Amino acid sequence: xxxxxxxxxxxxxxxxxxxxxVLVRPQLGENIGKAARAMLNFGxxxxxxxxPRDGWPNPSAGPAAAGANEIxxxxxxxxxxxxxxxxxxxxxxxxxxxxxxxxxxxxxxxAAREIYAEPGRSAFVFGPERSGLExxxxxxxxxxxxxxxxxxxxxxxxxxAVILCxxxxxxxxxxxxxxxxxxxxxxxxxxxxxxxxxxxxLLEDKNYFWPETRAEAxxxxxxxxxxKPAWNHLEVRTMRGVLxxxxxxxRPRGE
Amino acid sequence: xxxxxxxxxxxxxxxxxxxxxVLVRPQLGENIGKAARAMLNFGxxxxxxxxPRDGWPNPSAGPAAAGANEIxxxxxxxxxxxxxxxxxxxxxxxxxxxxxxxxxxxxxxxAAREIYAEPGRSAFVFGPERSGLExxxxxxxxxxxxxxxxxxxxxxxxxxAVILCxxxxxxxxxxxxxxxxxxxxxxxxxxxxxxxxxxxxLLEDKNYFWPETRAEAxxxxxxxxxxKPAWNHLEVRTMRGVLxxxxxxxRPRGE
Numbered sequence: 126x127x128x129x130x131x132x133x134x135x136x137x138x139x140x141x142x143x144x145x146x147v148l149v150r151p152q153l154g155e156n157i158g159k160a161a162r163a164m165l166n167f168g169x170x171x172x173x174x175x176x177p178r179d180g181w182p183n184p185s186a187g188p189a190a191a192g193a194n195e196i197x198x199x200x201x202x203x204x205x206x207x208x209x210x211x212x213x214x215x216x217x218x219x220x221x222x223x224x225x226x227x228x229x230x231x232x233x234x235x236a237a238r239e240i241y242a243e244p245g246r247s248a249f250v251f252g253p254e255r256s257g258l259e260x261x262x263x264x265x266x267x268x269x270x271x272x273x274x275x276x277x278x279x280x281x282x283x284x285x286a287v288i289l290c291x292x293x294x295x296x297x298x299x300x301x302x303x304x305x306x307x308x309x310x311x312x313x314x315x316x317x318x319x320x321x322x323x324x325x326x327l328l329e330d331k332n333y334f335w336p337e338t339r340a341e342a343x344x345x346x347x348x349x350x351x352x353k354p355a356w357n358h359l360e361v362r363t364m365r366g367v368l369x370x371x372x373x374x375x376r377p378r379g380e
Numbered sequence: 381x382x383x384x385x386x387x388x389x390x391x392x393x394x395x396x397x398x399x400x401x402v403l404v405r406p407q408l409g410e411n412i413g414k415a416a417r418a419m420l421n422f423g424x425x426x427x428x429x430x431x432p433r434d435g436w437p438n439p440s441a442g443p444a445a446a447g448a449n450e451i452x453x454x455x456x457x458x459x460x461x462x463x464x465x466x467x468x469x470x471x472x473x474x475x476x477x478x479x480x481x482x483x484x485x486x487x488x489x490x491a492a493r494e495i496y497a498e499p500g501r502s503a504f505v506f507g508p509e510r511s512g513l514e515x516x517x518x519x520x521x522x523x524x525x526x527x528x529x530x531x532x533x534x535x536x537x538x539x540x541a542v543i544l545c546x547x548x549x550x551x552x553x554x555x556x557x558x559x560x561x562x563x564x565x566x567x568x569x570x571x572x573x574x575x576x577x578x579x580x581x582l583l584e585d586k587n588y589f590w591p592e593t594r595a596e597a598x599x600x601x602x603x604x605x606x607x608k609p610a611w612n613h614l615e616v617r618t619m620r621g622v623l624x625x626x627x628x629x630x631r632p633r634g635e
Contacts, residue, residue: 162535163540165530165533165535166529166530166533166534166535166536166540167529167530168530191535192533192535193533193535234551272547273550273551274421274422274550275420275421275422275423275550278420278421278447278448279421280417280420280421280446280447280448281421284540285418285421285539285540285543288540288543288544289543289544289547292527292544295528295529295530296489296528324622327626328622328625328626331625331626331628331629333622333625346618347618347622350609350611350615350618350619353609353610353611353615354605354608354609354611355608356605356608356609360605360608363601363602363605364605367579367583367588367602370583370586370588371582371583371586371626372626373586374586
């Protein structure tokens, strides 16, 4: 997997940044290994783990990876999904459940097309094996990814969901895509988090999130509202400026 | 999975005949079960087995099928591949190996297109887990199906190869697509204008648009920023609420 000068030669060379695979609270090490194997089959190499249930590294992962051990060795662990995708502009939450969230829903095929059309880094986010992603996880993402599936029998396991996403992405991986260079990509997730945090801080000062029983739902609504625009770096900065202005006293004219 | 008159209602109704999945000399019952599960996820229901190593039925298959037991119960066993595909017009031998055979090589995507374009019945043929199809098996097929895969790491297992073929086929099969019924259309322009006006009023109070030479450009930037999200009626209303909260004094707790 590694050539003589130590560089990663495991995967074909692509021009667009490869999407990362994020596993949120994965349960079995075996399934993490299977996901790594699924990834490498289609040239994806970067895995991120959010608070894996049994800690990390996990001795059950390696045997299931069937040779994709390099992915496991280089997997990074994060405390939260927001941190795990902080450098990503396109975040896809994979889920089959209907939810009252107003986000675009795309297929793996559509997601792959979007990823190639945008210069930013993308993330496919997968939930725990049994329960899938929680509403708060989905709120972090810009889009929901759903595999169109037999409505009477939806039983994709984690590695299968991963392989379908990786497979669709790999179809375009050899092709140099034309980029829309006049359109800036969405700001990285950490800038978006900064904006959301700024809104929350100002609104907390005004008791917006009160009463407590509504606070969580209101925070989710606000997060989804601010995630939807896919504002770029400059736009996020402008909105931060708007908020800073609103929280200050009247700006003096003249120096 | 079965309705009152006993007919197969497990899968949606399609106009083109569904392809059959043929497993040639499969070794582990568990893998036969996993293949059944992979099939049913994407609406394929007919499995044929050519001389399974451990006989048939196999008690290890059921637990791995995760509910796709009907496929196993109805699986037919044949003595040879030729018999198993005797009623099929399109026969695809899945293999990753280069062989000295002069047959067309197609991807799962291309195979799916061919299957829909031809009225005959099709078969996807898979070899034993370890060794794959023998040359004599491949000779029975009209085409070779190869999944384009990372050249440095080709490690698809049987169920994964099955699921990719079934998935590609299902795209044309009219499976339930993810719906976006939760996604409301963008708010009418007058609501957007109301929001922009609200922002401008608050910002004017803080001299945001000063000095005068920058005012026009700043207004345009703000308008573009707020137009981009395509917020719907509810989202615009939420943002109006945010602004109202920010312009007010601290909201009193209590009734």
